[in-house]
Amino acid sequence: MFDTPLTWHENGYLFMTGQPDIMAKLAEAAALQKSMGLTEVHIVDPEQIRELVPWIGTHGLLGGTYTPHDGRVTPTEGVAVLMQAARSSGVRYREHWEVRSLERAGTMWRLTGPGVVEAERVVVCTGYWSSDLMRPFGLELTIRPQPLFSAITGPALAGLRVPLTIDLDTGLLIEREGAGLVIAILFEENPPGYGHTRMLEEFGELARVRAPTLADLQVARHVVANVDMGGDGQPYVGLVEDGLWMVAGFGGHGAMHGPPVAELLAKVIAGRPDSTVDLGPLSPWRKPGATTEWMVAAKKG
Numbered sequence: 001m002f003d004t005p006l007t008w009h010e011n012g013y014l015f016m017t018g019q020p021d022i023m024a025k026l027a028e029a030a031a032l033q034k035s036m037g038l039t040e041v042h043i044v045d046p047e048q049i050r051e052l053v054p055w056i057g058t059h060g061l062l063g064g065t066y067t068p069h070d071g072r073v074t075p076t077e078g079v080a081v082l083m084q085a086a087r088s089s090g091v092r093y094r095e096h097w098e099v100r101s102l103e104r105a106g107t108m109w110r111l112t113g114p115g116v117v118e119a120e121r122v123v124v125c126t127g128y129w130s131s132d133l134m135r136p137f138g139l140e141l142t143i144r145p146q147p148l149f150s151a152i153t154g155p156a157l158a159g160l161r162v163p164l165t166i167d168l169d170t171g172l173l174i175e176r177e178g179a180g181l182v183i184a185i186l187f188e189e190n191p192p193g194y195g196h197t198r199m200l201e202e203f204g205e206l207a208r209v210r211a212p213t214l215a216d217l218q219v220a221r222h223v224v225a226n227v228d229m230g231g232d233g234q235p236y237v238g239l240v241e242d243g244l245w246m247v248a249g250f251g252g253h254g255a256m257h258g259p260p261v262a263e264l265l266a267k268v269i270a271g272r273p274d275s276t277v278d279l280g281p282l283s284p285w286r287k288p289g290a291t292t293e294w295m296v297a298a299k300k301g
Ligand SMILES: Cc1cc2nc3c(=O)[nH]c(=O)nc-3n(C[C@H](O)[C@H](O)[C@H](O)COP(=O)(O)OP(=O)(O)OC[C@H]3O[C@@H](n4cnc5c(N)ncnc54)[C@H](O)[C@@H]3O)c2cc1C
Pocket: 097, 098, 099, 100, 125, 126, 127, 128, 129, 133, 148, 225, 226, 227, 228, 247, 248, 249, 250, 251, 252, 253, 254, 255, 256, 257, 258
C-alpha cells in the first residue's frame, strides 16, 4: 500500500475484564469482527491469559479478547509515510497554516489563516480543536483534550512479547516500547490535580494485583499527550452545511478508526456512499447521547 517502508511492531492487543457484562460485550464484538472476516480474534479465559502474558496476575478476571495481529507504528513515522503516500496521489500540504476562520464566500468556502484559501469543499478534521472551529455553525460539540499521563520504563520483560494490554476494569495499560514498557492508567476524566506522581503511585498499587513483577519498575521518562476525548465516545462524521464536512472526536481510537472512517466519508463526498456502512448515526448533528460507547477502560473512583 505504501512505497515508503514503515516498521510495524506486531505485538497484539489484549483486553481483559472481571465484569460479566463487559465480557459479554467483548464476546459480542468478537463475533461481529469474525462475521466481517477477521479470523484472528480470540476470546481468552484466565488460563489462556496466563499463557499469553505470564506476568499478568489473573485474580478476579473472567477473561478477555486477544487479537495477535494488531500492532503499532511510531506515530511520527506513521504520519510521515501517510503524507508521502498522499503526496504521490496528488495531495498538497500547507504546513504551519492555522485556519483562524472559515466562512461562506458566495458558492465557495473561505479559509483565513496566514493567507486566504477558497475552496468548493472543505473537510474539517482538526481533532479536539474542532469544537471551537465548529461552534460558529451552531454545533455544540464537547470534544476536548484530555492529558494522558504515561511513563516509559527502563528495560523490562526481556525477550517477552508484550501486547498492548488493557485491564478494562481499572484502566491499567501496559505496552512495549523498545526494551522497556509504556505504562499508564486510562481515565474518562482525570481527577483534579492529577499528574505523573499520582499516576505512578496508583500504577504501583494496581500492578501489585494485576502485574506484580511490574509494580516497582524504574521509570526512564515521563510522557504526557492530549487524547481527543469527549462527546459520546463516537466520532462526529458527516455534512455540516453544503460543501462543509467534518470528521473528528475519535475518543482516543483515531489511529485505528480514522483511516477507514475518512475513506467512508470520502466516498460520501464523491457521491458514491458505501452500501454496507451508514455514516448517518455519526452525524455531527445527532442528538446528545444518540450513540453510546461501552468500551471505556477507566479506573473507578
Ligand atoms: C498518548 C496517546 C496514545 C494514543 N493511542 C492510540 C491507540 O493506541 N490507538 C488509537 O487508535 N488511537 C490512539 N490515540 C488517539 C489518536 O491519536 C487520535 O484519536 C487521532 O490522532 C485523532 O486523529 P484526528 O485526525 O481526528 O486528529 P489529530 O490527530 O488531533 O489531528 C488534528 C490536526 O489538526 C490540526 N489543527 C487543529 N486546529 C487547526 C486549525 N485551526 N488549522 C489548521 N490545522 C489545525 C492539528 O495541528 C492536528 O495536526 C492516542 C492518542 C494519544 C495522545
